[in-house]
Amino acid sequence: xxxxxxxxxxxxxxxxxxxxxxxxxxxxxxxxxxxxxxxxxxxxxxxxxxxxxxxxxxxxxxxxxxxxxxxxxxxxxxxxxxxxxxxxxxxxxxxxxxxxxxxxxxxxxxxxxxxxxxxxxxxxxxxxxxxxxxxxxxxxxxxxxxxxxxxxxxxxxxxxxxxxxxxxxxxxxxxxxxxxxxxxxxxxxxxxxxxxxxxxxxxxxxxxxxxxxxxxxxxxxxxxxxxxxxxxxxxxxxxxxxxxxxxxxxxxxxxxxxxxxxxxxxxxxxxxxxxxxxxxxxxxxxxxxxxxxxxxxxxxxxxxxxxxxxxxxxxxxxxxxxxxxxxxxxxxxxxxxxxxxxxxxxxxxxxxxxxxxxxxxxxxxxxxxxxxxxxxxxxxxxxxxxxxxxxxxxxxxxxxxxxxxxxxxxxxxxxxxxxxxxxxxxxxxxxxxxxxxxxxxxxxx
Amino acid sequence: xxxxxxxxxxxxxxxxxxxxxxxxxxxxxxxxxxxxxxxxxxxxxxxxxxxxxxxxxxxxxxxxxxxxxxxxxxxxxxxxxxxxxxxxxxxxxxxxxxxxxxxxxxxxxxxxxxxxxxxxxxxxxxxxxxxxxxxxxxxxxxxxxxxxxxxxxxxxxxxxxxxxxxxxxxxxxxxxxxxxxxxxxxxxxxxxxxxxxxxxxxxxxxxxxxxxxxxxxxxxxxxxxxxxxxxxxxxxxxxxxxxxxxxxxxxxxxxxxxxxxxxxxxxxxxxxxxxxxxxxxxxxxxxxxxxxxxxxxxxxxxxxxxxxxxxxxxxxxxxxxxxxxxxxxxxxxxxxxxxxxxxxxxxxxxxxxxxxxxxxxxxxxxxxxxxxxxxxxxxxxxxxxxxxxxxxxxxxxxxxxxxxxxxxxxxxxxxxxxxxxxxxxxxxxxxxxxxxxxxxxxxxxxxxxxxxxxxxxxxxxxxxxxxxxxxxxxxxxxxxxxxxx
Numbered sequence: 001x002x003x004x005x006x007x008x009x010x011x012x013x014x015x016x017x018x019x020x021x022x023x024x025x026x027x028x029x030x031x032x033x034x035x036x037x038x039x040x041x042x043x044x045x046x047x048x049x050x051x052x053x054x055x056x057x058x059x060x061x062x063x064x065x066x067x068x069x070x071x072x073x074x075x076x077x078x079x080x081x082x083x084x085x086x087x088x089x090x091x092x093x094x095x096x097x098x099x100x101x102x103x104x105x106x107x108x109x110x111x112x113x114x115x116x117x118x119x120x121x122x123x124x125x126x127x128x129x130x131x132x133x134x135x136x137x138x139x140x141x142x143x144x145x146x147x148x149x150x151x152x153x154x155x156x157x158x159x160x161x162x163x164x165x166x167x168x169x170x171x172x173x174x175x176x177x178x179x180x181x182x183x184x185x186x187x188x189x190x191x192x193x194x195x196x197x198x199x200x201x202x203x204x205x206x207x208x209x210x211x212x213x214x215x216x217x218x219x220x221x222x223x224x225x226x227x228x229x230x231x232x233x234x235x236x237x238x239x240x241x242x243x244x245x246x247x248x249x250x251x252x253x254x255x256x257x258x259x260x261x262x263x264x265x266x267x268x269x270x271x272x273x274x275x276x277x278x279x280x281x282x283x284x285x286x287x288x289x290x291x292x293x294x295x296x297x298x299x300x301x302x303x304x305x306x307x308x309x310x311x312x313x314x315x316x317x318x319x320x321x322x323x324x325x326x327x328x329x330x331x332x333x334x335x336x337x338x339x340x341x342x343x344x345x346x347x348x349x350x351x352x353x354x355x356x357x358x359x360x361x362x363x364x365x366x367x368x369x370x371x372x373x374x375x376x377x378x379x380x381x382x383x384x385x386x387x388x389x390x391x392x393x394x395x396x397x398x399x400x401x402x403x404x405x406x407x408x409x410x411x412x413x414x415x416x417x418x419x420x421x422x423x424x425x426x427x428x429x430x431x432x433x434x435x436x437x438x439x440x441x442x443x444x445x
Numbered sequence: 446x447x448x449x450x451x452x453x454x455x456x457x458x459x460x461x462x463x464x465x466x467x468x469x470x471x472x473x474x475x476x477x478x479x480x481x482x483x484x485x486x487x488x489x490x491x492x493x494x495x496x497x498x499x500x501x502x503x504x505x506x507x508x509x510x511x512x513x514x515x516x517x518x519x520x521x522x523x524x525x526x527x528x529x530x531x532x533x534x535x536x537x538x539x540x541x542x543x544x545x546x547x548x549x550x551x552x553x554x555x556x557x558x559x560x561x562x563x564x565x566x567x568x569x570x571x572x573x574x575x576x577x578x579x580x581x582x583x584x585x586x587x588x589x590x591x592x593x594x595x596x597x598x599x600x601x602x603x604x605x606x607x608x609x610x611x612x613x614x615x616x617x618x619x620x621x622x623x624x625x626x627x628x629x630x631x632x633x634x635x636x637x638x639x640x641x642x643x644x645x646x647x648x649x650x651x652x653x654x655x656x657x658x659x660x661x662x663x664x665x666x667x668x669x670x671x672x673x674x675x676x677x678x679x680x681x682x683x684x685x686x687x688x689x690x691x692x693x694x695x696x697x698x699x700x701x702x703x704x705x706x707x708x709x710x711x712x713x714x715x716x717x718x719x720x721x722x723x724x725x726x727x728x729x730x731x732x733x734x735x736x737x738x739x740x741x742x743x744x745x746x747x748x749x750x751x752x753x754x755x756x757x758x759x760x761x762x763x764x765x766x767x768x769x770x771x772x773x774x775x776x777x778x779x780x781x782x783x784x785x786x787x788x789x790x791x792x793x794x795x796x797x798x799x800x801x802x803x804x805x806x807x808x809x810x811x812x813x814x815x816x817x818x819x820x821x822x823x824x825x826x827x828x829x830x831x832x833x834x835x836x837x838x839x840x841x842x843x844x845x846x847x848x849x850x851x852x853x854x855x856x857x858x859x860x861x862x863x864x865x866x867x868x869x870x871x872x873x874x875x876x877x878x879x880x881x882x883x884x885x886x887x888x889x890x891x892x893x894x895x896x897x898x899x900x901x902x903x904x905x906x907x908x909x910x911x912x913x914x915x916x917x918x919x920x921x922x923x924x925x926x927x928x929x930x
Contacts (some may be wrong), residue, residue, distance in 0.1 A: 005879070057547025096726070297927040301918075383680060407553060
């Protein structure tokens, strides 16, 4: 096996040093009755070319093996990834390093993630961003725990019913065993979170609102800040489409205490939903409550600038059962990918790409309207919106995937039972007018 | 000394991104505008985020230079104990980058995602036969996330039995993530000491195990690199009182094909695909932390589950006893592809060889260095061995000094000051992919440094010398945090 360098000679001379008569004796220290009598039922080892063939056969059973047009998002977005991003991120000095415990030989990761933290704080208008989390849902769950622990008295967290359905489920998974509860803030006919409902909610430590929300609509975040202030509780903003903040006012400008977001849009491939990138940011006041790694700037003994992991006293390897979170590995390489993406698009690119997402989505919406789709909401949106489909669209949609390689709209009924025939559409900078026109033509009744 | 891989060479300074920025530059090809501009309501529009403005070459040079300041497995030996820094095969990267995988949208629908689901289904099967369990969930996104998933399963099991418990037993050799994960489930950690031989004694467990205790978290082999011989007996004591045994499988690299944790009393085990199954650590992640459970615990696994129906594969969420959802979609699929490729490349014999050579390499290091560094537990070890700085203390040299000096010799240092049960721990895990030649160079380096400790201790105090930066002021970094530019 090409990954195992041991020759017969090596083994012999190494066993002479360890004092074992054979390699099997190495396991003699394990009591006989604890050793397995069963083999591992695995396929015969494959050569590299057989593996290539096997894997391509599997990959080709996914629709994604073809050049399909993606008109869905819902937490995973189809954006263009410039060639330099996979090229740079596959440098093995980034890829094959561990968490930067030895800063003298990890300055690449450390400066890179420090720059990531800086650009994320800039994107979100927040004081501090962590070095990443698994995804938006797990980051949101951590913000819920921060709010609950800080409050001490209240036992519930109020989450908008228009937060991504999976994210709400993750929050419940995380907080219920610790004895807390989640309550949902209902939504209005405009497809927006009903801020007026918060007033009547008791025993809540914080609120969380997604914007743009799961239906694509942009929330009036200032009203939620006011509602949280009235109750003196924590206000968290979440989002699944990071590129929206190339155009929208950022959460920090509305006074968010915490932000939990998904950064997959920032140069990370869709990869069947993972690994993505959990973004987690907070105000300076919450610095010592944040979970996970933080990189700080400092000096070396020569007075030169350098970077280190810092504020580790929050973390599990120091604080053990009293840590702010159990997180250890995060999604570091994807954070680096996002940093490269943000440096690549820059101030000009992010604005233009964000604007184009909105333009294409607006155009798609207007085209679908002409094809007997009914717009459901009047609210402003970024690149996703809900349409009520004409009869027979469900079957047509399947046909579009098979015949035209077009993923057109996501049925909302699976998430909200009342939303029969409602579809969530998305358009990004990757779809052309031609693609949209073709889709419109295909769905013409 | 000529044998040392470490030497000085030209590297480049590189400022922070925004110090290179120049108004008007942009490194991305702006897409063609083919539809009309649609202005969003002004009240929602903010200023463009003030990101750096660079050319494409600026970006390429920036990250190329940064990468050159890093040490990875591809650069040199990285014997970081408990982290299993083995070689990450390049073919696995190629497999994961295939358009059919990398381009797959998670909500494409089952019918159009059969390749991905089939891969996940079989990866679960393979991990089950490797560990000796009945069912596996790939949902957890990292090792600690897997620990949380496992503890949630234990929590849900007790809830289903009708009586929740309040405590969990954790040995002093455990990773810090163990007690932190238990806390998230509301369990109080009951810390117990390992015995004189560095492994758990059944009596110590029996003394604290009661009907208020949910179970025990055991890492096997433990973080001293020793096999927990009494595991079966301990599991008996815990089961007797209605508790469950959580296995931390971070060190599974030592026992593939030799021990199946599911056969010896463990009820739930997490694996780190980014350790045992050769997926890259990425400078801190992303990892993947599947959990394996017994038949009895299967109903509690996180959703979605993957099921086979004749020749098709589907995602199942209708599981009334599940602990719930842990990830927005289906876990770190991109990492799973690499682990799956690895298992297929190795086969059963290959994986057993992996463990055999991992254990051989560790024992070889232990025997070769035990006269140089102090070995607190002098016993046959598994995949790693733990020394400390006791022999160097008379020269006022610490484990940290030894570790920093190793950098000059061209080696990533071992894990230091962990496990906590060894004062000044120096924890070496060579992994199976290091050859005898590399290991001999490492052994020579540690011996040479130990000699320097006697003859020139001041030199060690200021090491490293050849790195991009010298020792960094971590105290000021924590006291006056500067977390953004």
